[in-house]
Amino acid sequence: MLNFGVLEVANSTVPAAPGWAYVPDVGANASMSALQPSRSKRMRAQIAASPHETTAKQDAKILRELTALDRENHRDVSIPVPVRHRDNAGRVSHGKVTPAVRKILQSQKTFANHLADYEALSVINSSLPPSNQPVVPSPATPSTPHPPSTSKRTHRKKDAGAGPAPTPLRRVSAASEAATPAPIKSEISHDTPMKDAPILSLNSTAEPPPHPEDNNPLLVSWIPQLPTQEEMEKLLAAPPLSYNDARGPWIPDDMRKPVRHFCDVCGYWGRVRCMRCGGRVCALECLGVHQEECFTRYGA
Amino acid sequence: MAPGHRRTKSSGPAPPARTLIIDNGAYTMKAGFSSPASTSAPSVIPNCMARDRERNVYIGSQLSKCKDFGEIVFRRPVEKGYLVNWEAEKEIWDHEFFEGKAPLRCDPRETGLILTEAPNALPQLQTNCDQMVFEEFGFASYLRCPAPVLNAYNDIQAMFKAPPRDPTKPLLPAEIILLIDSGYSHTTITPLIQGRPLQSAIRRLDVGGKLLTNHLTRLLSLRQYDMRNDTYLVNEIKEACCYVSKDFKADMEATWKGPKGDRREIYETAGGIAKDYILPDFHKRTKGEMRDHDPGLAGKLKQLQSGKAPEAAEDILTLRNERFTVPELLFNPSDIGMRQSGIAELVMDSLSALPFGLWPGFLANIIVVGGNANIDGFLWRLQVEIQALAPTECIVRVVRPADPVVSTWNGGAELAKDVDLLSSMSVTKQEYDEYGAAWVARKFGGDPNWKW
Numbered sequence: 078m079l080n081f082g083v084l085e086v087a088n089s090t091v092p093a094a095p096g097w098a099y100v101p102d103v104g105a106n107a108s109m110s111a112l113q114p115s116r117s118k119r120m121r122a123q124i125a126a127s128p129h130e131t132t133a134k135q136d137a138k139i140l141r142e143l144t145a146l147d148r149e150n151h152r153d154v155s156i157p158v159p160v161r162h163r164d165n166a167g168r169v170s171h172g173k174v175t176p177a178v179r180k181i182l183q184s185q186k187t188f189a190n191h192l193a194d195y196e197a198l199s200v201i202n203s204s205l206p207p208s209n210q211p212v213v214p215s216p217a218t219p220s221t222p223h224p225p226s227t228s229k230r231t232h233r234k235k236d237a238g239a240g241p242a243p244t245p246l247r248r249v250s251a252a253s254e255a256a257t258p259a260p261i262k263s264e265i266s267h268d269t270p271m272k273d274a275p276i277l278s279l280n281s282t283a284e285p286p287p288h289p290e291d292n293n294p295l296l297v298s299w300i301p302q303l304p305t306q307e308e309m310e311k312l313l314a315a316p317p318l319s320y321n322d323a324r325g326p327w328i329p330d331d332m333r334k335p336v337r338h339f340c341d342v343c344g345y346w347g348r349v350r351c352m353r354c355g356g357r358v359c360a361l362e363c364l365g366v367h368q369e370e371c372f373t374r375y376g377a
Numbered sequence: 378m379a380p381g382h383r384r385t386k387s388s389g390p391a392p393p394a395r396t397l398i399i400d401n402g403a404y405t406m407k408a409g410f411s412s413p414a415s416t417s418a419p420s421v422i423p424n425c426m427a428r429d430r431e432r433n434v435y436i437g438s439q440l441s442k443c444k445d446f447g448e449i450v451f452r453r454p455v456e457k458g459y460l461v462n463w464e465a466e467k468e469i470w471d472h473e474f475f476e477g478k479a480p481l482r483c484d485p486r487e488t489g490l491i492l493t494e495a496p497n498a499l500p501q502l503q504t505n506c507d508q509m510v511f512e513e514f515g516f517a518s519y520l521r522c523p524a525p526v527l528n529a530y531n532d533i534q535a536m537f538k539a540p541p542r543d544p545t546k547p548l549l550p551a552e553i554i555l556l557i558d559s560g561y562s563h564t565t566i567t568p569l570i571q572g573r574p575l576q577s578a579i580r581r582l583d584v585g586g587k588l589l590t591n592h593l594t595r596l597l598s599l600r601q602y603d604m605r606n607d608t609y610l611v612n613e614i615k616e617a618c619c620y621v622s623k624d625f626k627a628d629m630e631a632t633w634k635g636p637k638g639d640r641r642e643i644y645e646t647a648g649g650i651a652k653d654y655i656l657p658d659f660h661k662r663t664k665g666e667m668r669d670h671d672p673g674l675a676g677k678l679k680q681l682q683s684g685k686a687p688e689a690a691e692d693i694l695t696l697r698n699e700r701f702t703v704p705e706l707l708f709n710p711s712d713i714g715m716r717q718s719g720i721a722e723l724v725m726d727s728l729s730a731l732p733f734g735l736w737p738g739f740l741a742n743i744i745v746v747g748g749n750a751n752i753d754g755f756l757w758r759l760q761v762e763i764q765a766l767a768p769t770e771c772i773v774r775v776v777r778p779a780d781p782v783v784s785t786w787n788g789g790a791e792l793a794k795d796v797d798l799l800s801s802m803s804v805t806k807q808e809y810d811e812y813g814a815a816w817v818a819r820k821f822g823g824d825p826n827w828k829w
Contacts, residue, residue, distance in 0.1 A: 139714035151605040156452040188456040304732040315577040323497040325723040
C-alpha cells in the first residue's frame with residue numbers, strides 16, 4: 078500500500094458508525110476511467126496487438142453489459158414489506174427485539190456494500206504489524222454481541238506466517254506436478270501412517286487374490302502417493318479464502334486462446350467488424366441491419 | 378470424524394425432537410423437517426417477494442397462486458448467493474414457518490435448525506445470520522454450514538451404480554468428493570474430505586442461472602420480442618429449451634442462415650435444433666410450451682410483419698443458436714467478455730491447490746448439484762472437458778443426483794437423522810447465550826484450533 082512514508086499509528090479500533098465506511102483507495106479505478114475515456118489520439122496508439130485487443134470504450138461496454146446481466150429486474154423496483162405484517166396482530170411475535178436484531182432488520186445494505194466494508198477492513202488489518210493482532214479470546218470470556226470482524230480475519234493467508242496454518246499457495250499446479258514424488262506401487266499402502274484416526278486410508282482390508290501376472294512390469298498399476306496425515310490436517314485446517322480470493326481465475330492457457338466473437342445480430346461467428354463502432358457481425362446482410370441501428374444511434 | 382473428537386455434550390437439554398433444514402438458495406429455498414423417525418419431502422419455496430402488474434404482492438410460496446406472470450418483478454433477500462437482506466427474509470420465513478397458517482409451521486424453541494450458506498461468506502453476514510437465528514427466532518439448536526458440505530451425507534456411491542450403503546451402519550460422510558454446485562447466483566467447486574471442505578481449494582465461477590437467463594433475455598430482446606420485463610418467462614424458456622452443445626461449431630454452422638441470396642436448406646429446421654416456444658398470453662394459455670419448429674406456421678410476429686390482423690395466431694418465439702450459446706457461458710465465460718475460465722478449467726485450478734495424491738480420488742467422484750445440472754448435456758460436456766485436462770491415467774466420473782435441486786437438502790435430512798453427530802456439530806441456544814456470537818462464529822468458521 079502506497080502511504081508516502083506516513084505510518085499509521087496503531088488505531089485499530091474503528092468505530093462502526095452507520096452510514097459510512099472505509100474504502101480502500103487502490104489507485105486509478107480502471108472501470109471509472111474506462112467509462113469516461115479521454116478521447117485523445119495517444120490512447121489509440123497504446124492498443125497492443127494481443128488476441129484480446131480491446132479499447133477502453135469496448136472495455137466499458139463489456140463492463141456495462143456484465144453489470145446489466147447481473148441485475149435482478151430490468152427496472153429499478155422496490156417492493157416494501159407489506160405493512161399489515163409489521164406490528165399489528167398479524168405479526169409473529171418472537172419475543173423482544175434486541176438492538177442487534179433491530180439493526181440487522183433495518184439495514185438496507187446490499188452485498189456490494191458489505192463487500193466494500195470487508196475489503197476496507199482487511200486492508201486496515203493487513204497494514205497493521207502482526208504484533209497488534211488481538212489474541213483469540215478463550216471461549217469463556219464474555220464477548221460483545223458485535224464482534225469486530227477484525228478478530229476473525231486475523232489469520233488471513235496474506236499475512237505471511239501469522240496464522241498457525243499457512244494456506245498452500247494457489248498456483249502450485251506446475252510445481253506440484255513436477256515435484257510429485259515418484260509414483261509408487263499400490264502395495265505401499267501398508268506403509269501409510271496409521272494413526273489413531275487416519276484421514277485417508279487406502280482400502281487394504283480386501284486384498285485381491287494373487288494372480289500369476291502380478292509381477293509383470295507391464296501390468297503394474299501406479300498411483301501417486303497419498304498425502305501424509307500432517308499434510309491433510311493442515312489442508313483441512315486452512316481458513317476459508319476471502320470472497321475475492323475464491324473467485325476462479327482466468328487461467329493463462331485460456332488467456333492465450335483467441336476470444337470467440339459472435340455476430341451481434343444473428344449470433345453466428347462475428348467475422349466482420351463494424352468500421353464505426355467495432356461491433357462484430359457475421360456477413361454483409363447482418364452488417365446492413367447493424368449499420369441501420371449503429372448510424373442512427375450515433376447520429377451519423 | 379472419529380468419535381473421540383466429538384465434544385461430549387454438556388448437561389444441556391435433550392436435543393430437539395425434529396430439525397428444520399433450510400437450504401436457503403437465492404432463487405428457491407428448500408425447506409422441510411427431518412427427525413430420526415421420519416423425513417418428509419422438502420418443499421421448494423421461491424425465496425422472493427414478487428409484485429405483478431396489478432400490484433399484488435406475493436410472498437414465498439404464495440407465488441404459486443399467481444396467474445399472470447407478465448411484467449412481474451422480484452425482490453430477493455439472497456444476493457449473489459449470500460443472505461443479505463434480513464427484512465425481506467424474515468417476512469418470508471415468518472410466512473412459511475411461524476405464522477398461524479404457515480405451510481411448515483413450527484415452534485422454533487422446540488426445533489433445531491440446519492441452515493446453509495454459500496462458501497466463502499463474509500464474516501459480517503455470518504454474524505448477522507447467527508444473531509437473527511438465536512435472538513429473533515430463538516431456535517433450540519443451530520448448525521450453519523456451507524451448502525456443499527451437506528451433500529457428503531447423501532449416499533454418494535449409489536449414484537455411481539455401486540451397491541447402496543448399509544442402513545444399519547452409522548452415518549459417515551462420503552470420504553472424498555468434488556462437489557460442483559451450479560445455482561442461481563454462481564457456480565462453486567468444493568473438494569470435500571470426510572464431509573469437511575478443503576477451504577484453500579474452493580473456487581467460484583460467477584456464472585449462474587440468473588446470468589444465463591439475463592443473457593437469453595438480451596438475445597431475445599435484440600432479435601425478436603422485447604422480453605426485458607419478463608425475466609420470469611425467459612427463465613421458463615431457458616429451462617425448457619436450452620441445452621449444452623456436444624459440438625459447438627457444428628451446431629453453430631447448422632443454425633446459420635447462410636450468406637445473402639444463398640439460404641442454406643438446413644437453416645429452417647437446423648437439423649432439429651430450431652424450436653418454437655409458444656408464449657403464454659395468461660388468458661387462454663397460462664403455460665408456455667416448446668415444439669419442433671414448423672416453418673409453415675405463421676406466428677403473430679410474422680403476421681404483423683406481413684400486415685395481417687394478428688388476432689388468431691399464437692405468439693411464437695423461434696429459438697436457434699440461442700438454445701446452446703446461452704449455457705455455453707458456463708464453459709466459456711469469455712464469450713461475453715468475462716475474465717474467468719470455464720468450469721472444467723476451474724476444476725483443475727482447484728485441484729492444483731491440493732496434493733497430487735488426492736487428484737485421482739477427486740476426479741473419480743465429481744458430483745454436480747444445483748439447478749443448472751438439469752440442463753441437457755451438461756454432465757456429458759463437463760466429463761469430456763475435464764477428461765481432456767486431467768492426467769490421462771485418472772478416471773473421470775461425473776454424476777448428478779436424481780434431483781440435483783434438493784440434493785443438498787436431502788443430505789441435511791440424512792444428517793439430522795443422526796442425532797449425536799448433529800448435536801456435536803451444532804450450537805444450542807444456551808451455548809449462544811453463554812459464550813456469545815463470536816464463539817459461534819469461530820465454531821462454524823473452520824477455526825484451525827477448533828476440534829469438532
